[in-house]
Amino acid sequence: MAADYDVLIIGAGISGVGMASRLQQSSSAKKVKRARKANKRRNNKVTERFVVLEKRADLGGTWDLFTYPGIRSDSDALTFGYGFRPWLDHKMLAKGADIKSYIAATAREFNVAEHIRYQHEVQQLSWSSVNKQWTAMVKNHASGEVSTLTASFVVGATGYYDYDAGHRPHFEGEELFRGDIVHPQHWHDVDYDDKKVVVIGSGATAMTLVPALVDENSAQCARHVTMLQRSPTYVASVPGDDYALEWLSGKFSPLSKGQAYTLLRMRNVMFQQGIYQAATHAPKVMKALLKHGVKKELKGSNVDIAHFMPSYNPWDERLCAVPDSDLFIALTGARADVVTDQISHFTESGIALMSGKHLNADIIVTATGLKLQMLGGAALYVDGQPIDVGSCMTYKAVLLEGVPNMAVLFGYTNASWTLKIDLACQYLIRLLNYMDKHGYQEVYAQAQTEQEEVQVQPDTVLGALTAGYVRRAKDELPKQGDRYPWQVTNNYLRDRIMLKYRKMNDDWLRFTR
Numbered sequence: 001m002a003a004d005y006d007v008l009i010i011g012a013g014i015s016g017v018g019m020a021s022r023l024q025q026s027s028s029a030k031k032v033k034r035a036r037k038a039n040k041r042r043n044n045k046v047t048e049r050f051v052v053l054e055k056r057a058d059l060g061g062t063w064d065l066f067t068y069p070g071i072r073s074d075s076d077a078l079t080f081g082y083g084f085r086p087w088l089d090h091k092m093l094a095k096g097a098d099i100k101s102y103i104a105a106t107a108r109e110f111n112v113a114e115h116i117r118y119q120h121e122v123q124q125l126s127w128s129s130v131n132k133q134w135t136a137m138v139k140n141h142a143s144g145e146v147s148t149l150t151a152s153f154v155v156g157a158t159g160y161y162d163y164d165a166g167h168r169p170h171f172e173g174e175e176l177f178r179g180d181i182v183h184p185q186h187w188h189d190v191d192y193d194d195k196k197v198v199v200i201g202s203g204a205t206a207m208t209l210v211p212a213l214v215d216e217n218s219a220q221c222a223r224h225v226t227m228l229q230r231s232p233t234y235v236a237s238v239p240g241d242d243y244a245l246e247w248l249s250g251k252f253s254p255l256s257k258g259q260a261y262t263l264l265r266m267r268n269v270m271f272q273q274g275i276y277q278a279a280t281h282a283p284k285v286m287k288a289l290l291k292h293g294v295k296k297e298l299k300g301s302n303v304d305i306a307h308f309m310p311s312y313n314p315w316d317e318r319l320c321a322v323p324d325s326d327l328f329i330a331l332t333g334a335r336a337d338v339v340t341d342q343i344s345h346f347t348e349s350g351i352a353l354m355s356g357k358h359l360n361a362d363i364i365v366t367a368t369g370l371k372l373q374m375l376g377g378a379a380l381y382v383d384g385q386p387i388d389v390g391s392c393m394t395y396k397a398v399l400l401e402g403v404p405n406m407a408v409l410f411g412y413t414n415a416s417w418t419l420k421i422d423l424a425c426q427y428l429i430r431l432l433n434y435m436d437k438h439g440y441q442e443v444y445a446q447a448q449t450e451q452e453e454v455q456v457q458p459d460t461v462l463g464a465l466t467a468g469y470v471r472r473a474k475d476e477l478p479k480q481g482d483r484y485p486w487q488v489t490n491n492y493l494r495d496r497i498m499l500k501y502r503k504m505n506d507d508w509l510r511f512t513r
Helices: 015-027 029-043 096-109 204-213 245-246 257-281 284-300 326-331 417-438 466-471 492-500
Strands: 004-009 048-054 070-077 093-096 117-118 120-128 131-138 146-156 180-182 196-200 224-227 235-238 320-323 335-339 345-346 350-353 357-360 361-367 379-382 407-409 442-447 509-512
Touching: 004 015, 015 048, 015 096, 015 417, 029 224, 048 120, 070 096, 070 320, 093 096, 196 204, 196 350, 204 224, 204 245, 204 326, 204 335, 235 284, 235 326, 245 257, 257 284, 284 326, 320 326, 326 335, 417 492
Parallel strands: 004 048, 004 146, 048 117, 120 379, 146 407, 180 361, 196 224, 196 361, 224 335, 235 320
Antiparallel strands: 070 093, 120 131, 131 146, 345 350, 350 357, 442 509
8 A cells, every 4th residue: 555655754843844845846856746646546545745743833843942031043044044045144143033933934935834734743653564664653632633644754853852841850959949940941931020040051051041031121131140050161252143145245246145155154164163173183272262262251350260161172062152242241240140069959049059158049940951852752663673763873874773764863963953954854855766766665774784794882972972961861862883874973074975975875775675
């Protein structure tokens, strides 16, 4: 029996909409669709090209979920946007609402919106080697009904964290606290005006929240905000605006806006990769540069530079970027400060620290990180056997070892998420077209050939990133191997060659008809 869909995409965030848009743009899409209609009329059934199932009530993923003050990307807009649809905003770090609008506009422009089914959660995926197709068990949260659909290929575009709950450690005595305890993932209409706020955390979320909460030009403004961190994080200021696109495509420029966008996008990619390589190969030099930048930001203030000097090397954990020094401006003002200490316990009026100090608070924000999961929590089976995604390696950081006709999309941790997503989507279009051209119904990656066998690296996930949220979930995330192409390189230029230009049928892939 023919499948209901050629491709099932799980998730309507930036990854899922990107994949769906690439499918719509595929030059052979119409030809393939006509051929499949002709071949399957004998079954009185026409296979649709694709469907996007989204558990939430709207698209956007991360940018629909998070609504805390100041929510923004920590990657520049020129590389965060899709390669096929230029982001022409001059803001360096785009606001969350603007990113969601961009995703929605992309979905409309490429006629993706009509293929999205909202409030549809994929709870289970089962592959049949006999039928050469996936069966998805789907719950409709609007009606409560559970149904099934079939697809020839599945693309997991859910990201890698749990949308229902963030990482929320329990603190001793927190039930005694008389104020509100809020996790940024569940921020909804929080009244913080003229309140004392303590933000627990030192990552991008905390660094975004602090200046936003003390912004006197916003509708609400906290009386005082303390960023309480257990250990420091590397942070650097970047310009809030980038007008290079307007300059390069201006009235007297020979370049069109599209040409200028392509040039500047590559400039930013090379800059990101250069920073990452410098941090990897010359960490002492990068440390010195970051320290110099922080000293310059804090000059003349009473803020101790030690709050921004971690013990680890740059890019062992993600480097935080702040626009126009907004975090440093907030911390050197009267309404905000930073404390590096450990929590002893909560009290009725705030937090008691190991040092003996006490932080008074009306609101405590637990910006303590993410809780990770794969495929949106869906259970995975191949021919009735359960598959533990956390024990699988990834081939080209796109396909799962031994799992037929399935891709899982991951973005970069050292550059814009979308850069890698765009490459992975283009690779999948190549793969699907290759299978159609040669009549293949099944493909899977196998980590063993006649000449060599890949060895799993059990403690290595998502490249070399050692952030807390990655370490906590190392058993849930796919693993890396000890050689190409089973390693996550986080290198855009290498990935571009590997995913766009390497031959499809290498020794690691198995195709069947």
